[in-house]
Amino acid sequence: MFKFVLGSLGLLLAATAAPAAEHKVTQKNMEFSNKEISIKVGDTIHFVNTDNVTHNVFSASDTFQFDAQMQEPGQTTAVRFTKAGVFEIRCAMHPKMKLKVTATP
Secondary structure, three states: OEEEEEEOOEEEEEEOOOOOOEEEEEEEOOEEOOOEEEEEOOOEEEEEEOOOOOEOEEEEOOOOEEEOOOEOOOOEEEEEOOOOEEEEEEEOOOOOOEEEEEEEO
């Protein structure tokens, strides 16, 4: 995104950072709603448990780790991705649940 700035030397073109985006990934039938998602660094993913069982969303990546702990049905956990990379998101309670998050600068 670019912003035009009028300065003493005339019109300048200044780059501005795009605002961070919000993404939603649901958990239903012991699956993530996405198998993969591409986001930008600084974006937030809201993990929404629409299932009737408890989940545990986590990333054990060396460069970006988080653990949402126990996520009861109806709960939402927001995770802001602060690092670039490819991260595997899992559920500790349901090992077949996997989500690949690619975060780019």
